[in-house]
Amino acid sequence: MFLLRQGWSLTASGINAGTDNTPQVIGDMWEDYLKLLDDNVPDGYGYLATANPSCDSHNTDYSSPPRAMRQITKRVHCQRNLLALSARRYMATPAASSLLAKPAGDISSVFPSLSGGESPPLPSRFAELKRRLIQGHEDRLQESWHRLLAELRQEVEIIRAAGSSIVPEISFSDVKYNNVDNITDFRDRLRKRGVAIIRGVVAEEEAMKWKELAKRYIKNNPSTKGFPADKPAVYELYWSPSQILARAHPNLLKVQRFLMSHWYSVNKSALISTSHPVSYADRLRIRQPGDSGFALGPHVDGGSCERWEENGYGRGAVYNKIFGGNWEKYDPWESSSRLPVKSDLYNGAGGCSMFRMFQGWLSMSNTGPGEGTLMVNPLLGKATAYFLLRPFFQPRTMFEGDGSAFLESKNWRLEDETTPVLQGAVPSNCQELNPLLHPHLDLGNTMVHIPQVRPGDYVAWHCDSIHAVDKIHRGQDDSSVMYIPACPLTEANAEYLVRQRDAFSEGLPGPDFPSSLGESQHIGRLAPDFVMQNIDKEAQQAMGLARFDTERMDLPAKERRVLQRANEILGFI
Numbered sequence: 001m002f003l004l005r006q007g008w009s010l011t012a013s014g015i016n017a018g019t020d021n022t023p024q025v026i027g028d029m030w031e032d033y034l035k036l037l038d039d040n041v042p043d044g045y046g047y048l049a050t051a052n053p054s055c056d057s058h059n060t061d062y063s064s065p066p067r068a069m070r071q072i073t074k075r076v077h078c079q080r081n082l083l084a085l086s087a088r089r090y091m092a093t094p095a096a097s098s099l100l101a102k103p104a105g106d107i108s109s110v111f112p113s114l115s116g117g118e119s120p121p122l123p124s125r126f127a128e129l130k131r132r133l134i135q136g137h138e139d140r141l142q143e144s145w146h147r148l149l150a151e152l153r154q155e156v157e158i159i160r161a162a163g164s165s166i167v168p169e170i171s172f173s174d175v176k177y178n179n180v181d182n183i184t185d186f187r188d189r190l191r192k193r194g195v196a197i198i199r200g201v202v203a204e205e206e207a208m209k210w211k212e213l214a215k216r217y218i219k220n221n222p223s224t225k226g227f228p229a230d231k232p233a234v235y236e237l238y239w240s241p242s243q244i245l246a247r248a249h250p251n252l253l254k255v256q257r258f259l260m261s262h263w264y265s266v267n268k269s270a271l272i273s274t275s276h277p278v279s280y281a282d283r284l285r286i287r288q289p290g291d292s293g294f295a296l297g298p299h300v301d302g303g304s305c306e307r308w309e310e311n312g313y314g315r316g317a318v319y320n321k322i323f324g325g326n327w328e329k330y331d332p333w334e335s336s337s338r339l340p341v342k343s344d345l346y347n348g349a350g351g352c353s354m355f356r357m358f359q360g361w362l363s364m365s366n367t368g369p370g371e372g373t374l375m376v377n378p379l380l381g382k383a384t385a386y387f388l389l390r391p392f393f394q395p396r397t398m399f400e401g402d403g404s405a406f407l408e409s410k411n412w413r414l415e416d417e418t419t420p421v422l423q424g425a426v427p428s429n430c431q432e433l434n435p436l437l438h439p440h441l442d443l444g445n446t447m448v449h450i451p452q453v454r455p456g457d458y459v460a461w462h463c464d465s466i467h468a469v470d471k472i473h474r475g476q477d478d479s480s481v482m483y484i485p486a487c488p489l490t491e492a493n494a495e496y497l498v499r500q501r502d503a504f505s506e507g508l509p510g511p512d513f514p515s516s517l518g519e520s521q522h523i524g525r526l527a528p529d530f531v532m533q534n535i536d537k538e539a540q541q542a543m544g545l546a547r548f549d550t551e552r553m554d555l556p557a558k559e560r561r562v563l564q565r566a567n568e569i570l571g572f573i
Helices: 027-036 067-093 125-133 139-165 173-178 180-191 204-219 241-248 248-259 381-392 491-506 528-534 536-542 558-572
Strands: 169-171 195-199 272-278 284-287 358-363 375-377 393-395 412-414 456-461 465-467 479-483 487-490
Touching: 125 381, 139 381, 139 412, 169 180, 173 180, 173 195, 173 248, 180 195, 180 272, 195 248, 204 241, 204 284, 204 479, 241 248, 241 479, 241 536, 248 272, 248 358, 248 456, 248 536, 272 491, 272 536, 272 558, 375 456, 381 393, 381 558, 487 491, 487 558, 491 528, 491 558, 528 536
Parallel strands: 169 195
Antiparallel strands: 195 456, 272 487, 284 479, 358 456, 358 479, 375 465, 393 412
């Protein structure tokens, strides 16, 4: 098995077996869990079994599932107490309690279109903000708007003709063996479109087993919450065995490094490493045929109002070229400007504070277009420029008919009187888009389905990309994925890892997600102790559980500084 260190067995330590007074039988999960609950403790971890006589791990009676679960329950509680003692040295860092807990909720909490919540008018300070952003170069902005609309007209036709084939693809074997010709073509297309499929990252059989394990985990933990509440498609799960094993898979870590290598930094001394992916614990989706509840419309994650605000993305001047009337010079692949960004100014229940270069998911099903799957907008930089500039412009005239005259650039001008409106942006929510508010994007034609995916395929899209989900799942089988983004190692991301590591230990949702008891009482939940005993060091580092190696002779000086700083933040120095 990929994650085991040589000579090691899977151990029971780090697996939540429930409480002593509720020794539940795990039913048809039993065979899987017998493998996970193997009581052969690796060398160097014997203290887990011997530090307390009541934690003896060598007398479990596996012939009786109920009896075994009671015995394992007792042992794991002892081990958890010991783990807590050993973990305090790195858990007790200032960053662990620096942010307020998120409100309760689910995935709909950041989407007014899903939750049915009203979008209240923005306060007048946003009108002042808009005036400051364009003051002194209004004419230049107007000219850039006309150029942008002309470009969009051409791009819309290209996307309309290409459909799903516009999404670049590459096989994992090409990445693994550095097939230069295929990689070069892929790089060019990815940088233009901002979305990609990497085929066969994980073996199909392994991905399918993870789905079955996830289903059993849900079945045996009926308190698991999800959205929609009556028939969940997206589950509030973060620490299930399937998710931990997927995040730790070396192939996935390799793909994350490969994808993040498409970014670059203008500031050569910026503390960022794309060679060391860090883990971000997100949800999973198992969407059943016929579902219309998880009808997630076009949106961009990573904040909404923050993209215009000076203390949000303005901290790094990320979009200054766009606001300055020179959108052609904006480069969505420059990373150093994003390091000081605050993308979650309002502590929304699901607002993302971590720098995710790519959002992504690993497929656990055979899913085609229209079958409850992802839709993406491959305009990338041009779409970003459009939805950021849209609040500054208004139509001169509302036309009847097919809308072509309405969309003409000559029909659009700067607002007569600056309003606080930021179309589709609401504090504490993501940035939503629709044809009424963003007509020139022609979302009906430019939101394209990703091509057919199989279990083990990985789909990724740039953090600024507009994306959506089929309104209705018209397929015959479930549409299932684990959300696993690609995140670089930065100071801010290391600080997030500290808080996420604490949540991992307690079985609670990660810091960015709605507050709840989460999986703290879930049977079969994996914990940090399991990772430390059974999973490769690279995955341990990605989860903030192990020290980064700064002693390698071939390590560039800047990379060494990034790793040293991360080790300090994580409490390893």
